[in-house]
Amino acid sequence: MTMSNTGGRRRPPTIHDVAREAGVSRGTVSRVLNGGHYVSPAAQEAVNAAIRRTGYVVNRHARSLITGRSDSIGFLLTEPQERFFEDPNFNVLLRGCTQALAQHDIPLLLMLAGTEDERRRITRYITAGHVDGVLLVSSHSGDPVAQELREAGVPLVACGKPIGLGSKVSYVAADDRDGARDMVRHLLSLGRRRIGVVTGPLDTPGGVERLAGYKEVLTEAGVEIDERLIVSGDYSRASGEAGAERLLAQAPDMDAVFVASDLMAQGVLTALQRAGRRVPQDVAVGGFDDSPAAVTASPELTTIRQPWDRISAEMVRVLLAQIGGEDPAAVILPTELVKREST
Amino acid sequence: MTMSNTGGRRRPPTIHDVAREAGVSRGTVSRVLNGGHYVSPAAQEAVNAAIRRTGYVVNRHARSLITGRSDSIGFLLTEPQERFFEDPNFNVLLRGCTQALAQHDIPLLLMLAGTEDERRRITRYITAGHVDGVLLVSSHSGDPVAQELREAGVPLVACGKPIGLGSKVSYVAADDRDGARDMVRHLLSLGRRRIGVVTGPLDTPGGVERLAGYKEVLTEAGVEIDERLIVSGDYSRASGEAGAERLLAQAPDMDAVFVASDLMAQGVLTALQRAGRRVPQDVAVGGFDDSPAAVTASPELTTIRQPWDRISAEMVRVLLAQIGGEDPAAVILPTELVKREST
DNA sequence: CATGCTTCTGTGAGCGTTCACAGTAGAGAA
């Protein structure tokens, strides 16, 4: 029966209560709380016991008030929210970041900046120091929010390479180019030579890189690049369908397609089947993302898996390092070829 | 050119700076910040101008330290995270809550309590007063976390009716029973009489209610309840497939199925097509949820839409009311029948 | 003229921490 517990209900114990309980001063308790340097083993032990007995939990507001740190970080999603929220990978990313941060006992604030108003409010919120750093998921290259945050000196890690921003912004991305290379090499290994491609939007790094990987491998293999085999889409299912139709019209002898996203690949499958081409016998199809759609498609889609779990872990690691004073860093993670029925 | 800006870089303006700038006292600025009661229009104006000029943003830590409120709320997901994260409705819910809270300038903390460890940590975090209230998404009925939080007096709103908890816990749910009734009535209106059902798990309110609605409508319509037409699933696609096979075996004359989730309904479609039954000519199929899968299914699925956007908005409203001192409340929202090709 | 009421304003205290600093004790070196 400790005094501090039997007395008044309600108000949680403070560092003062713990100090009294342990027979030491506030300072000593604080030192134990923050790493325990310059604390005698006896005091250490007494404080820990007192903490356990009182059920003390540090008041983060009081701490933040004086340290200036908030010990929380923001997960910022800018622009077209629907698209990200519909993307199953986004969930993995969000969950991964939350869990990685939880291990450091850091809460994650979810921030959605869809409208101009929200953008302003959130930028203000962040620059006011309410979070120590930001995990940024932005479709836009050269996002104005990112720009502002960078200028305000807020530690920032982007998911995917942000183009348009200065080089001094951290990011973690999958190796799009290498993933594309793997897929095209795989298609070549099946004996296909007339390989089409439906690219992503060419104003995004992903779109550009995947196309680059495609071209590189063909060139290395001595296969001529035929512009009639290249069409671009916008990652939507419909654009995949349209793209495949254009390819069939421009290059009827096509025997494989590398599609820069699984969603588009689904559209491609639809278009091919409608045109009477069998997959994979007549035309092999390779996707990108390894989204859940890849397995529900028929035939099941061969695709490139992006390591979303690792991406989230790395984003958190890099961000925390940056908050700790390290320089911005870029991390590129390897992708993986997942073979299924469509090739 | 204000003094406060030209001087030292870095440190953000405080309420003191604003007071000096506006020629009033801290107290007056504080009053303006908190509703502006008992403030003369002149002072009001001066303070607002000063705030704008200095770019002042309130320091929430200092405020929280004294008010005891944190002005932030938690979005708590307990137990099997994967399932929720894969459910597209979950995204709508999360997004809706975030946005609704943003309108009140309240940040949302994402909290995932998957493991026992995380559970403990998060419960501690919450009961330490780091959030003012919790939006709970729990699959489990009688969730231990919910129980603990309730006992600690933390304002709480659950998504879906929690069973096992006392009646004094707030929740917001779709009207499962009424949704089921609508669907079965719809099937009846098509002239179907041998209507099967694949229920959800019968230890969840949703599962129970949807089955109850089914039975009610049939009874009202004078159609006999045939136990051979009732099988239960677990919301998974596979269980839908298995359920349909069982139904076909037990009641080959079945001319319609009400399936308690879209995912299961997809399985049902697969099984029916494999058995050579045409949908909707031979067997009409009705789902539940209106998930994106409903439109990608072929034929497109007639289903019951749950008003997730409204659910999230109501959850936030009820929670804020409860934080403001109101009593717990239960809100049941109407569903909507969405007719597509499968009926 | 005192009294009360309402509206408005400034002031000190204090929320629970951390931080800088001062101070103590003990060990070892001069």
Next chain:
DNA sequence: TTCTCTACTGTGAACGCTCACAGAAGCATG
């Protein structure tokens, strides 16, 4: 002995805000 150094401990500030209170001013009422 005295001095220095290290390991440890306690004590006042702050941090930036809100709250309670005291008071001032204006106006109507007794």
